[in-house]
Amino acid sequence: MINFSFGPNIFLGIIISFGVLILYFLRHIKPEVARDEDIFFATIGFLYSCILIIHGWRLDPILLFSQVLIIFIVLVAGWENIRLRGLIANLAKLKKKKKK
Template structure:
């Protein structure tokens, strides 16, 4: 039996789905920033968000708060990682232009 109750776990799960799908769509939009291991992290994130959506109704408030903190730190670290990938790519392009 699957019991999906609408609550903050649904919102948290969909925020995580949106975040990891942006990581996957990075491969289409800016392929120079994408890495091969992004598919692995996208798959793990989708699995984690599905578990949170389906079984999140069982979380008591302190466990839900810990999930909020984990997902927030995960999304912030992912954003920073992608931003640093862009900076490294731009630095490599500038270095290659100076060498020519």
């Protein structure tokens, strides 16, 4: 049975979907920062967001709070990872220019 009602689970699923869409389209926006494993993590993130949207109505408050914390930690760690990839790409460009 699928019980679809708007609640915090829908909001969390949309947030995760938006985050993995950014990760997926990173390949087209900044190809020097993208990695091959980003496609895998984007697929897993979409699967997780679909499960959260469809079956999230069964979450009790403490489980919902744990999902909020997990999503927040994953998004912050992902943002930091992408930012560090950009810094490494910039350092590699500077090193390459310095050698010439």
